[in-house]
Amino acid sequence: MSLHVAFDGITKEFGPVRVLHGVGFDLHPGRVHGLLGENGAGKSTLMKILAGYHAPTTGTLRIDGEAVRFRNSRDAEQRGIVLIHQELSLADDLTVAQNMFLGHEIKRGWLLDDRAMRDQAAQALRQVGFDRDPDTKVRDLIVAEKQLVEIAKAQLRNARLLIMDEPTASLTPSECDRLFGLIDRLRRDGVTIVYISHKLDEVERITDEVIVMRDGRFVARAPTAETSRQRMATLMVGRELTDMFPAKHSPAIGKPLMAVRGLTVPGWAEEVSFDLHPGEILGFAGLVGAGRTELFEGILGLRPRSGGTVEIEGRPVSLRNPREAMRNGLTYLSEDRKGKGLHVNMGLRDNLTLMTLRHHAQPLLSPASEDRALEHAVTNFGIRGNPQGTASSLSGGNQQKLAIAKFLEPDPRVFVLDEPTRGVDVGAKRDIYFLIARLAAEGRGVIVISSELIELIGLCHRVIVMRGRRVAATVPADRLSEEELIAHAIGTNVGTHAGH
Amino acid sequence: MPSGPTSAPTPATEAGAVSARKAGRRFDPHRFGPVVGLVLLLIVGTALNPDFATWDNMMNVLTRTAFIGIISIGMCFVIISGGIDLSVGSMAALIAGGMILLMNALAGSVGSPVVVVALGMLFALLLGGGFGLAHGYLITRGRIEPFIVTLGTLGIFRAVLTWLADGGAITLDNDLSDAYGPVYYGSLLGIPVPVWVFLAVSVAGAVLLNRTAFGRYVQAIGSNEQVARFAAVDVDRVKLLTYGLLGVCVGIATVLYVPRLGSASPTTGLLWELEAIAAVIVGGTSFKGGEGRIAGTVIGAVLLSVISNILNLTSIISVYLNAAVQGCVIIAVAFLQRRRP
Numbered sequence: 001m002s003l004h005v006a007f008d009g010i011t012k013e014f015g016p017v018r019v020l021h022g023v024g025f026d027l028h029p030g031r032v033h034g035l036l037g038e039n040g041a042g043k044s045t046l047m048k049i050l051a052g053y054h055a056p057t058t059g060t061l062r063i064d065g066e067a068v069r070f071r072n073s074r075d076a077e078q079r080g081i082v083l084i085h086q087e088l089s090l091a092d093d094l095t096v097a098q099n100m101f102l103g104h105e106i107k108r109g110w111l112l113d114d115r116a117m118r119d120q121a122a123q124a125l126r127q128v129g130f131d132r133d134p135d136t137k138v139r140d141l142i143v144a145e146k147q148l149v150e151i152a153k154a155q156l157r158n159a160r161l162l163i164m165d166e167p168t169a170s171l172t173p174s175e176c177d178r179l180f181g182l183i184d185r186l187r188r189d190g191v192t193i194v195y196i197s198h199k200l201d202e203v204e205r206i207t208d209e210v211i212v213m214r215d216g217r218f219v220a221r222a223p224t225a226e227t228s229r230q231r232m233a234t235l236m237v238g239r240e241l242t243d244m245f246p247a248k249h250s251p252a253i254g255k256p257l258m259a260v261r262g263l264t265v266p267g268w269a270e271e272v273s274f275d276l277h278p279g280e281i282l283g284f285a286g287l288v289g290a291g292r293t294e295l296f297e298g299i300l301g302l303r304p305r306s307g308g309t310v311e312i313e314g315r316p317v318s319l320r321n322p323r324e325a326m327r328n329g330l331t332y333l334s335e336d337r338k339g340k341g342l343h344v345n346m347g348l349r350d351n352l353t354l355m356t357l358r359h360h361a362q363p364l365l366s367p368a369s370e371d372r373a374l375e376h377a378v379t380n381f382g383i384r385g386n387p388q389g390t391a392s393s394l395s396g397g398n399q400q401k402l403a404i405a406k407f408l409e410p411d412p413r414v415f416v417l418d419e420p421t422r423g424v425d426v427g428a429k430r431d432i433y434f435l436i437a438r439l440a441a442e443g444r445g446v447i448v449i450s451s452e453l454i455e456l457i458g459l460c461h462r463v464i465v466m467r468g469r470r471v472a473a474t475v476p477a478d479r480l481s482e483e484e485l486i487a488h489a490i491g492t493n494v495g496t497h498a499g500h
Numbered sequence: 501m502p503s504g505p506t507s508a509p510t511p512a513t514e515a516g517a518v519s520a521r522k523a524g525r526r527f528d529p530h531r532f533g534p535v536v537g538l539v540l541l542l543i544v545g546t547a548l549n550p551d552f553a554t555w556d557n558m559m560n561v562l563t564r565t566a567f568i569g570i571i572s573i574g575m576c577f578v579i580i581s582g583g584i585d586l587s588v589g590s591m592a593a594l595i596a597g598g599m600i601l602l603m604n605a606l607a608g609s610v611g612s613p614v615v616v617v618a619l620g621m622l623f624a625l626l627l628g629g630g631f632g633l634a635h636g637y638l639i640t641r642g643r644i645e646p647f648i649v650t651l652g653t654l655g656i657f658r659a660v661l662t663w664l665a666d667g668g669a670i671t672l673d674n675d676l677s678d679a680y681g682p683v684y685y686g687s688l689l690g691i692p693v694p695v696w697v698f699l700a701v702s703v704a705g706a707v708l709l710n711r712t713a714f715g716r717y718v719q720a721i722g723s724n725e726q727v728a729r730f731a732a733v734d735v736d737r738v739k740l741l742t743y744g745l746l747g748v749c750v751g752i753a754t755v756l757y758v759p760r761l762g763s764a765s766p767t768t769g770l771l772w773e774l775e776a777i778a779a780v781i782v783g784g785t786s787f788k789g790g791e792g793r794i795a796g797t798v799i800g801a802v803l804l805s806v807i808s809n810i811l812n813l814t815s816i817i818s819v820y821l822n823a824a825v826q827g828c829v830i831i832a833v834a835f836l837q838r839r840r841p
Contacts, residue, residue, distance in 0.1 A: 302729070323732040332730070340730045343723045345790060354720055354731045357713035364711040406731070 003064050003080060003160045003192060004029050005050065010059035012045055017395055019045050021216045022059065027161070032183060032193040034207035034224065036200075038236050038452070040396055040423045042216040043196050047163045050194075051083035052076030074103070080160030084150045084167065090138045097121035097134035100153040124152040128182055143289075144175040151182065161192040168202060173490050180206050198451065200229045201486070214238050215425050229482075233454060238426050245458035246437035248477065251279035255314065257445040258330070258414050263308030265291070265298030270469045272308070276414060276445040281436060283460035284449040285485045290466040292449045293335060296416055300325045300332055312414060326355060331412040333403055335419035335449070341403045344392040348383070348402060349374045351391050356409045377405040382431055397428025404435065415439060416447040421455060433459055453482045465489050533836050534783050534799040537829070541806050549813040559692055561809045562802070563684075566694035567592075567753040568772060569801035572779035573705040574632075574749030576797045577742045578646075579780050580709070582722040582789030583639065585743065587650040588750050589772035590657035591631050595754040596764035597661045597670045599624040604673050613679035620680075624758075625751040631657075632747020636740035654773070662766040669765040677762045684759040694756045698798075701752060706794040718742060722789030778826065779804055782833045803829070 005027040012020040020042045027033055037043045048054045049061065052070030060067045063079055070076045073083070090099045097114075100121045106113045121134040130148040138146065147167060154162055164183075168176045183193060183206055197203055203210060203224065210227055212219040212235040220235050237244055256275035263272045269291040276282050284292045297303045299310055301320040310317055312328050319325045322332065334340035342351050353360055353370045360369045374387060381401045385394040391402060400420065408415065420436070421429045436459060440446050450456050456463050457480045465472045465488035473488040545552040571588050578585050603620040610616050631653070638649045664670065672680065686693045709715035717738045720728040729735050758764070783800030785792025807829060808822045817825060 321732075321734075322730055323734055326732040331732075334730055339724070340726045343720055343727050345723055346720070350716065350720070354716070354728070354733065357716055361713050364707070365713065365716065410732070 005081075005161065005192070006062040006065075007046070007050075008060040008062065010046065010049060010056045010061065012042075012049065012054060013057045016393060018057075019216050020049075020056075023213070023216070023218045024059075025211060025218050025221060027192055027194065028209075029192050030187060030190045031208045032187055032195055032206055034203040034210040035194050035196045035213065036203065036210055036232055036236055037213035037219075038421075038426065038429070040215075040425055041213040041236070043213055044165060045216075046213070047083060047165065047194060047196065050076070050161075051081055051163060053083070077157050077159075080158055081163070082154040082157060082159040082161070083163040083165070084147070084154065085165060090146055090149065092139040093137065095135045095137055096125070096130075096132070096141070096149055099138055099149065100124070100134075100156055104157070120156065121152070124156045125149070127155060128152045129178060144171050144179075147171070147179065148182075159191065161194070162186065163194045163196070165196045166198070167195070168197065168199065173492070176202070199486075200232050200482075203232070204229060212236055237454070244430050244433065246434045248281075248459075248461060249279070249437075249441055251277045251281075251440065251461055252443075253277070256311075257313060259309075259311040260299070261309045261311075263295070263298065263310065264306045265294055265303050266306050268294030268303065268469060269298060269466075272466075272471055274464055274471070274474070276447060278413075278443045278445055279440050280462070281440050281446045281448060281460045283456040283463035284447065284466065285451075285453065285456055285463050286466035286472075286489050288451070290489070291469040292466050293418055295466070296332055296418065296447075296449070300330075326410045326412070329413035330416070331355075331407040331410055331414075332416040333407045333418060333420070335422060337399060337403055337423070342391045342399060342406070344399075345390055347390055348385075348387050348394075351402060352377055352406050352409060355406060373409070377402070377409075381405045381435065395425070395428075396423040397425050397431070400424050400428065400432065401435075404432070408439075412444065414445045414447070416449070418449040419451065420448060421450075421452065453485050456485065457481065467491050533833060534796050534803060537782075537833065538799055538803045538806065541803060541810065545806065545810045545813070548810065548816070552810065552813055557809070557813075559687075559695065561805050562695045562698070563692045564809075565801050565805040566698040567757050568775045568779060568805070569698045569798060570701045570749050570753040570756070571746070571772060572776040572783075572797050572801050573701050573794060574742075574746030575776045576705065576780045576783070576785055576792055576794060577709065577718055578746050579777070579785055579787065580722045580789055580792040581718045581739055581742045582725060583646040583739065583742065584777070585632075585635065585650045585746055586647065586773050587631075587635070587654040587657055588746070588776055589769040589774075590654045590661070591628065591747070591750050592754045592757065592769035592772055593764055593766070594657040594661045595624050595627050595631075595751055596758050596768050597664050598627055599754070599758060600670045600672045600762075600764055601664065603676055607673050607676055613676050616676060617680045617683075621683075621755045624755045625748055628747040628749070628751025628754070629744050630747065632744040632750070633740060635747070636743035639743065640736040640739050658766065661764065661768070665765060667766065669763045671763040672758065677759065680759040680762070682759075684756055697752065697756060701749065702794060702798050709792075709794055714738065714741065719790060719792075722786075723791070775804060775826075776801075778830050782830055784837060 008024050010020055010023045011018065023042070023046055035043050045054065049056050052073040052075050055069065062068070068079065091102065094102065097118045101117045106116045118134050125134060128148045128151050130145060130152060132145065141149065167179060171179065186193060195203070195207055207224045209221060210224050210232060211221045212232070214236060234240060254277070257278045258276040261273045264270050272295055286292050294303060298305050299319065300322050301324065302322070310319070312330060317328050319328065325331065338344050349370050352374050357365065360366050377383065378387060381404065383398050383401045383405065385398050391399055394402060417436070420432055424432065436446055436448065448456065448459060461477050463475045463480060463485060465475060465485055467489055472491065475484055475488070551557055575585060575588065599620040602623050603616050606616045606619060607613070635649055635653065638644050639646045683693055688696055709718065717728065717733050720733060721735055721738055725735060779801035780792065780797050781787055782803060783793060783796030785797065804826055807825055811817055811819050811822050811825065
């Protein structure tokens with residue numbers, strides 16, 4: 001019943017950028033494969049090729065020995081391959097049953113057969129342990145329920161290979177347990193599963209085998225039972241972790257550069273307090289939805305605040321927008337590089353100088369002055385690519401370096417980086433870590449929000465863990481470990497090191 | 501690029517640089533399409549009628565282009581910033597009516613007709629700027645879609661004008677018309693005044709768009725408003741100013757238009773909004789915002805009026821089909837400029 005997948009020399013290019021370099025490995029029927037790799041390793045792209053969302057540029061995909069070329073995800077579905085998206089792809093305004101049959105509606109003559117669809121949906125939903133009415137609107141479901149709907153929908157299409165991309169990113173521990181139970185059952189039914197996750201403890205717990213990718217290439221595969229977490233991490237990063245991160249210099253003790261007290265961003269952060277010292281790299285850990293990004297959007301004035309105070313260099317500030325934040329020495333680089341960080345369709349120069357255009361206007365803009373700024377940034381930050389091209393022509397790592405350069409142009413005292421290495425290759429990652437350390441050594445305060453625990457542990461002087469909109473703990477450098485951070489993030493050791 | 505790459509290994513950068521350079525050399529339909537279209541039309545016009553390529557006819561075409569052309573310069577800023585203004589035709593009508601009423605009223609108390617006309621012109625510019633800022637205010641602070649706001653004022657402006665005119669026309673007093681006439685009919689160095697003004701507004705617009713921080717902000721907002729906001733750009737203020745700027749442009753166009761007929765009626769400026777938007781789009785500005793060109797917009801406006809001029813001078817296609825021919829050109833240009841998905 002199950003199916004055998006073989007990737008053979010798969011490459012994929014997006015315009016000028018090559019993200020997969022001849023990937024080749026097999027997926028064995030009826031097993032749970034953990035697909036590991038850092039952000040930007042090419043896991044998601046490869047899985048989208050398998051699920052028919054992208055076509056490979058070169059190389060062959062074989063299903064049960066037969067070379068196939070999917071034109072779209074429907075083709076792949078017909079072979080029993082279903083990808084469950086990281087951002088769940090359900091239409092909010094339709095009901096559960098309508099979503100499950102979207103594009104595959106059952107009809108009686110010209111009309112939709114709602115009752116048949118509802119009955120079949122209800123049956124599939126029961127199998128995955130979803131106990132709500134199939135007529136519920138998807139808008140009213142929580143994330144874990146949406147995930148069950150996605151799996152039930154896949155079952156309805158007789159999925160024989162399920163790809164789950166970071167399925168636990170926003171689940172509570174008990175919801176995770178339920179999902180793992182379901183995965184176990186699917187495996188017993190002979191379904192092949194590809195499980196993509198950053199959480200090595202989960203991978204250890206539920207997969208039969210791990211496959212590691214790095215920088216668009218296949219690196220290694222091994223039975224999970226024989227691979228330590230340390231080994232997995234080293235394979236993902238491609239070098240010993242000690243070599244990835246700069247040495248930590250202790251920050252100055254004394255007056256804080258930035259002091260936040262009891263800040264509340266309704267719906268996202270409650271009573272958050274912390275200090276940031278000059279020269280300090282302060283990490284923010286937490287699950288998706290713990291309120292980290294929204295906390296800083298609140299500080300910037302992009303979301304309403306309902307209480308609390310912020311001081312920068314001893315001056316109380318009440319920022320209404322990023323412009324006022326910049327004037328007060330605070331800049332924030334968003335995790336969403338294409339949506340909030342860079343104008344990808346604009347040139348490198350226009351991106352770089354956007355925040356400080358006044359410095360280049362006298363009053364007409366001086367292209368020569370802007371070019372000098374770009375030249376300086378290119379050397380200073382090691383941005384590689386065509387300086388005359390658009391930002392989209394740069395690789396992910398170079399885009400990120402450009403974005404960092406842009407938000408440093410106003411010379412902030414406090415610099416907040418949200419997921420600074422998302423979609424960045426290993427070489428650029430290391431560059432960015434050393435750059436962050438340099439900024440701190442210059443006496444700036446740097447805040448790093450990240451979901452990559454390795455990064456927080458390797459880089460930060462202290463890490464604040466947020467859970468359910470509140471600060472759960474502040475972990476000092478000598479106690480930083482993955483176990484400690486995860487425990488605070490999901491709340492399994494409430495109170496032991498509570499930091500506020 | 502919605503499904504763009506999430507990562508790239510460094511060697512790809514070289515390839516990226518090469519293909520970007522190639523792209524720069526490639527024929528860019530946005531930049532040259534309108535020019536090619538205009539040149540073709542000029543050749544066709546010359547071939548069909550010997551009167552077409554004369555200096556007088558050219559100046560005639562440019563003078564008639566001036567109104568729509570000036571409005572489309574302002575419209576270009578609004579569209580690049582990601583907005584739209586549907587009300588400009590009605591706004592022009594109301595400004596025309598308002599300034600005529602004011603001038604007629606002042607004629608009794610202020611002696612010199614020239615001063616009266618100057619005051620009327622000033623009033624027109626202020627009224628236009630005020631209407632534009634009101635749009636901008638409703639759109640930014642009121643958080644209403646620009647399409648909706650200006651659809652509303654499209655109706656309001658024209659209805660108020662019709663009411664002021666009591667369904668008929670508002671006519672400028674004769675002696676004022678004489679004083680005002682040269683603004684439309686006069687010429688300097690052989691070139692009509694409206695053409696000079698059109699030229700000046702175009703140059704000012706090009707400098708503003710390409711050489712000032714404001715112009716860069718307009719493009720940044722249209723390209724991606726969120727990114728601009730996060731980059732400390734005062735998005736609301738910039739948007740507000742684009743609508744104000746368009747209002748002033750409508751004021752300028754009206755100032756040139758009123759002395760032509762010396763009256764305003766419910767049909768004044770009818771469908772100007774569509775012609776102005778068409779000129780901007782034909783000129784290679786992206787309807788989705790983010791990028792656009794003033795020179796293209798000027799050419800787009802001229803191209804559209806050359807079409808109606810050719811139809812007027814020849815009898816191959818009926819003048820009544822003018823709008824149809826223009827429509828075909830707009831669709832054809834948009835087809836040539838479409839991006840691959």
